[in-house]
Amino acid sequence: MLNLWLRRLSTDRIARSRKLSAPLVVTGKCGNAEVLTAVDDASERLGLAPGLALAQARAMHPGIDTVPEDAEADATLLESIADWCLRYTPLVACDAPDGLVLDISGCAHLYGGERELVVDLGGRLENAGFAYSLAIAGTIGAAWAAAHYGEPASYACGEELTMLAPLPLSALRLPPVTVVGLARVGLKRIGDIADQPRAPLTARFGAEVLRQLDRALGHEHEPLTPRLPVAPYVAEQRFAEPIAREEDVLTITARLARQLQFALERRGDGARRIELTLFRTDGVVRRIAAGTSRPLRDPDDIRALFVERLAVFADALDPGFGFDMARLSVIVAEPFPPEQIGIGGGENAAELCRLVDRLSARLGSRRVRRLVAQDSHIPELAETVLPAQVVNGDAGWNAFRQYRKEAKLPPRPLRLLARPEPIRAVAEVPDGPPLRFRWRRALHEVIAAEGPERIEGAWWSEHGGPARDYFRVEDKSGLRFWLFRAGLYRDLAQGAATPSWFLHGTFA
Amino acid sequence: MITELRQRLLALQQTSGIEGPGTLSLGVPALDTVLGGGLVHGALHEIAARGEAHVPAAVGFALGVIASSCPALCRAFKEDVDGRDKPDHVRRTVLWVAEDMALAESGAPHGAGIDDFGLASERLVMVTTAHRRDLLWAMEEALHCRAVSVVIGEMRAGGIDGVAVRRLSLAAADSGALALLLRATPSSDASTAATRWIVGAAPSMTRHSPSAPRFAVHLGRNRYGPVGSWILEWSDSDERFILATHAQPMAAPALYRSHRQVA
Numbered sequence: 001m002l003n004l005w006l007r008r009l010s011t012d013r014i015a016r017s018r019k020l021s022a023p024l025v026v027t028g029k030c031g032n033a034e035v036l037t038a039v040d041d042a043s044e045r046l047g048l049a050p051g052l053a054l055a056q057a058r059a060m061h062p063g064i065d066t067v068p069e070d071a072e073a074d075a076t077l078l079e080s081i082a083d084w085c086l087r088y089t090p091l092v093a094c095d096a097p098d099g100l101v102l103d104i105s106g107c108a109h110l111y112g113g114e115r116e117l118v119v120d121l122g123g124r125l126e127n128a129g130f131a132y133s134l135a136i137a138g139t140i141g142a143a144w145a146a147a148h149y150g151e152p153a154s155y156a157c158g159e160e161l162t163m164l165a166p167l168p169l170s171a172l173r174l175p176p177v178t179v180v181g182l183a184r185v186g187l188k189r190i191g192d193i194a195d196q197p198r199a200p201l202t203a204r205f206g207a208e209v210l211r212q213l214d215r216a217l218g219h220e221h222e223p224l225t226p227r228l229p230v231a232p233y234v235a236e237q238r239f240a241e242p243i244a245r246e247e248d249v250l251t252i253t254a255r256l257a258r259q260l261q262f263a264l265e266r267r268g269d270g271a272r273r274i275e276l277t278l279f280r281t282d283g284v285v286r287r288i289a290a291g292t293s294r295p296l297r298d299p300d301d302i303r304a305l306f307v308e309r310l311a312v313f314a315d316a317l318d319p320g321f322g323f324d325m326a327r328l329s330v331i332v333a334e335p336f337p338p339e340q341i342g343i344g345g346g347e348n349a350a351e352l353c354r355l356v357d358r359l360s361a362r363l364g365s366r367r368v369r370r371l372v373a374q375d376s377h378i379p380e381l382a383e384t385v386l387p388a389q390v391v392n393g394d395a396g397w398n399a400f401r402q403y404r405k406e407a408k409l410p411p412r413p414l415r416l417l418a419r420p421e422p423i424r425a426v427a428e429v430p431d432g433p434p435l436r437f438r439w440r441r442a443l444h445e446v447i448a449a450e451g452p453e454r455i456e457g458a459w460w461s462e463h464g465g466p467a468r469d470y471f472r473v474e475d476k477s478g479l480r481f482w483l484f485r486a487g488l489y490r491d492l493a494q495g496a497a498t499p500s501w502f503l504h505g506t507f508a
Numbered sequence: 509m510i511t512e513l514r515q516r517l518l519a520l521q522q523t524s525g526i527e528g529p530g531t532l533s534l535g536v537p538a539l540d541t542v543l544g545g546g547l548v549h550g551a552l553h554e555i556a557a558r559g560e561a562h563v564p565a566a567v568g569f570a571l572g573v574i575a576s577s578c579p580a581l582c583r584a585f586k587e588d589v590d591g592r593d594k595p596d597h598v599r600r601t602v603l604w605v606a607e608d609m610a611l612a613e614s615g616a617p618h619g620a621g622i623d624d625f626g627l628a629s630e631r632l633v634m635v636t637t638a639h640r641r642d643l644l645w646a647m648e649e650a651l652h653c654r655a656v657s658v659v660i661g662e663m664r665a666g667g668i669d670g671v672a673v674r675r676l677s678l679a680a681a682d683s684g685a686l687a688l689l690l691r692a693t694p695s696s697d698a699s700t701a702a703t704r705w706i707v708g709a710a711p712s713m714t715r716h717s718p719s720a721p722r723f724a725v726h727l728g729r730n731r732y733g734p735v736g737s738w739i740l741e742w743s744d745s746d747e748r749f750i751l752a753t754h755a756q757p758m759a760a761p762a763l764y765r766s767h768r769q770v771a
Contacts (some may be wrong), residue, residue: 279612286613352601352655359635359646371619371629383619388633399631401583401623412620414564416569418612435610442561450717474718478709479561505615508568508625508709 001136001224002102003143004121006081008131009098011040012066013077016129021468023061027054028069037069041131048256071097081130083285084229086277087119087325090234091226098340099147101140103224128283137163140224141216145171146189160217165191172212178205190216193349198386226239231275231329242281242322246310249278249317249326253306256328257299268294270336276306286317293353293389295334301354302328308361356388365389373400377455379416379470379504411454413482413505420502430489433471437483444475455484466496472507478508523631532577534749536740543703545584547577547713550684551702552677557689557722558708560665563614563692565709567662568742569723570688571625574658575601578686581657583628584747599657599685602627603650604759605635605643606662610692613664626747629713646670650685661739662690667697674700694728713752720744722752 006012010026023043025036030320034054046061057064082100085092088111091103104117111117114136125132142160150163164171167190170179182205187193188214193201198210214220230415235256243249253276264270272295278286290305310317359368364399369385373396376382386395403409425434433449451471458464466487474480487499531546540546547553557566576583580600604617619629633686635650637643640663647661659680674687677700694706710722719741726737739752 036589166727167539178726246560348655351653355603355650355653355656356633356647363635363642363646364635367634369633369634371617371632373629385616385634394630397583397619397623399626404620404623409620411624413615413618414621414623414624415615416566417615418619448712448714448716448718472718474712477561478565478711478722478724480564480718480721482711505618505621506564507621507718508564508571508723 001138001140001143002104002118002134003095003137003140003147004085004100004102004132004134006078006098006100006125006130006132008038008040009078010038010069010074012130013073015040020065022063022065023048023065025054025057025064026069027066027147043458055477066123074098079227080283080285083135083287084277084279084283085121086285086327087279088121088374089222089227089231090329092228093224095144099144101143101224104136124283134284139216139218140222141173141212142218145216161194163218165189165194169193172209172216174209174212178209181205182209205354228427229331231331232333233260233263233269233271233330234327234399235263235329236325236327238325240321242319242324243326244319244322246317249276249310249323250303250306252326253328254299254303256326257302260302260328260330261299264297264330264333264336268336269330269333270297271302271330271332271357272296272334273332274302274305275329275331276309277322277327277329279327280319281321283325284320286323289331291357291365291389293356293360294350295336296357297336301357305357308358312362360387360389366450370395371397373397378458379455380419410470411507412452414508416504416505420484420504423501423503425485425501427485431469433473434483434501437501437503439481444473444479444481446473446496448474452485467489472506479507484508513611532686534573535576536738536751538751539738539740539749542727542730542733542736543690547573548702548732549686550681551682552673552687552700554689554691554699554701554704555696556704556706558694558706560613561690562708563610563690565687565721565723566690566707567617568625568721569705569707569725569740570660570690571622572721572740572742572749573688574686575626578657581628581631582626582747583623584626599655600632601633601656602658602660603633603646603656604660604662605637605646605650606638606660607640607643607664608636608638610662610664611636616748624744625742636661640666640668644669644676647676647687648679651676651683651685654683658686658688660688660690662680663692664686665693667695668699670698670700677701699729701729702731703727710752713741718727 011024014024019158023046025043025048026038026041026302027034028037036048036050036052036054036057038050039048043064046058054066078094078098083090083093085100085102089102089104089107093101093103108114108117111120118134133147136144137143137146140159142164143166145164149167169182169188169190172190193213202210211220215222222442237256273288273289273291275289287308290309296302356368365387368388370388370391371383372386372391373383374381423437424438425437426436433451434446436443436445449471452469455468455470457466468484468486470482470484472480473483481503482505483501483503485499485501487496489499530549531542533546533551536570555566555570557563562652581602622629635646637646643663647659650659676687706726706728708724710724712719712722721742723740725740727735730734740749741752743750
């Protein structure tokens with residue numbers, strides 16, 4: 001476990017964006033008082049510390065530069081640093097508000113060892129202008145304690161107790177009240193409680209103290225919750241020279257996809273969602289994801305998907321000084337259906353999937369859809385559109401045709417408006433079809449009408465709405481409409497609202 | 509050697525579809541004769557509504573054309589006759605690309621209504637685009653796909669890039685798929701479309717209740733023969749167009765008359 005503590009996250013964030021001329025402090029509200037929440041190195045040398053009232057700090061040093069705190073910007077920055085740390089390991093967790101936990105087991109050898117990894121990470125952070133302190137230990141707790149209270153860049157692998165013993169008790173991530181209570185009985189260092197009898201400690205200070213100690217020493221497991229789900233298949237490549245051109249990115253994508261293909265084939269899987277992560281030399285991370293409509297393995301198909309994804313970005317890919325690392329990960333994998341060669345329709349179905357994938361990659365999967373019949377008698381709920389990548393089979397249409405045959409459903413309009421539009425209609429008899437109506441400022445004289453087809457509202461629900469009487473009408477010029485009257489006149493006596501007319505769709 | 513070259517040339521011509529593109533009969537002899545056997549496969553056809561209000565009629569006509577010329581897309585089409593070889597080359601998808609504004613104006617296609625035209629709604633893939641550029645791109649991509657048999661592009665009023673239309677025509681010729689461009693209003697811009705239609709709704713035969721859909725169809729451009737105007741009726745029972753030659757029961761200006769301005 002590697003714990004990275006960005007000691008001066010807030011002030012470093014501000015210092016990166018502008019030139020400082022005076023010691024910088026970040027202030028925030030604590031109750032009704034303005035207090036310092038973060039200080040930089042220069043102001044710390046002046047004797048300022050977080051928690052000090054702003055008025056007092058100003059009285060001591062009138063020249064200090066104060067900036068209001070922005071917790072959201074800090075969190076965003078921490079997350080982008082976490083993304084950047086993905087270059088070292090896929091298991092990165094945020095330790096809010098200013099730390100990161102990296103599970104580097106099994107990853108360090110890629111950099112030539114833990115020390116080399118730390119040198120690489122530290123060098124890059126320093127170049128980016130962040131003050132940090134980090135530690136590697138066998139457990140999350142020990143690494144945290146060492147990073148916050150130990151020697152800079154300490155390693156403890158196997159001898160956690162020796163390393164922790166001289167550290168203060170607050171290094172165990174205990175609430176301040178508990179630490180003060182323990183100090184009152186003379187227990188100040190971790191070594192002091194490590195060999196105390198357990199029962200009295202628990203009785204007096206609660207189970208938390210020993211649980212944190214056990215976690216730090218590795219007697220109890222502490223789970224790490226990675227910020228991003230860990231991809232089941234990953235292929236990555238570092239470049240000696242940064243790449244910037246789109247073609248190069250695509251070539252790399254295809255090469256990585258070929259590496260993934262072997263891994264996918266070995267386990268009989270195919271990719272349903274793929275993500276390309278590009279690490280820019282200046283620390284910015286770009287993640288580009290693409291979905292597929294069937295498990296995919298073929299490198300050329302994967303490359304084709306990213307051609308479309310990158311085409312959307314156009315200039316926005318913004319390589320800057322170039323990318324120095326690329327990673328292709330399969331986020332969602334599914335068993336690959338057995339290949340059917342030469343059996344009817346297979347080739348065509350694959351072609352169609354390829355087309356749907358490309359269109360979805362370029363336009364977004366919400367723009368490439370299929371109609372799905374739903375189990376409802378209310379026209380606007382009777383069908384829906386779903387992304388074509390997730391719809392399989394007949395999408396309920398066979399059942400719909402069966403139902404239509406049995407229920408002898410009258411014709412349905414060709415186009416249905418997104419929501420019924422109110423119209424002004426005049427009817428000859430209250431329950432009859434309209435004589436004329438005005439829709440979108442045009443007057444239509446009805447010459448033929450068919451109906452009513454009564455469709456009850458969802459009476460079991462509070463928002464079901466009134467019953468509707470649908471009419472198919474034709475106007476003088478031959479245009480055909482689907483109108484309905486919401487509400488019945490016979491319900492007027494029971495205090496229902498006056499029926500009103502709507503236009504819901506148009507026929508050919 | 510010359511015969512050999514000639515044979516090679518012939519083979520090339522056949523594959524590129526230059527020679528005698530296939531036609532799809534519309535089931536109406538009068539129309540089929542004018543079109544030289546039916547609607548040409550592998551070409552772009554433009555269907556414009558007479559006005560914004562007639563867009564559903566234009567859509568209905570387009571669906572009727574598809575239903576009568578591509579049996580594989582109909583709901584009545586049996587998957588594998590006798591359980592024998594399901595032909596691998598049967599293309600069974602309609603891709604309908606529409607602009608967001610077109611859908612907002614005239615409503616989204618309703619599967620149950622499409623079903624009324626005999627087409628299987630599960631064969632339809634709807635694509636919506638925010639820009640005309642994307643619409644043309646999506647149409648072209650779909651035309652290159654071997655699984656798609658019909659590509660419908662629906663757009664609102666406004667011009668269209670001549671180069672893009674030409675690209676679509678070429679793509680359609682290359683793949684043999686049917687490309688239909690639906691427009692909300694007739695346009696006069698130059699186009700490489702094989703045929704251009706102007707479609708409006710026509711009043712029903714009977715007076716009391718709306719009967720089967722009727723279309724006042726005007727063929728304004730035909731690369732393979734003469735032009736003309738017809739009143740077509742979609743027959744629900746046998747799912748094809750029939751020519752409505754009967755006299756109109758009312759004095760309605762149903763027939764398209766070129767010398768008279770139509771509202």
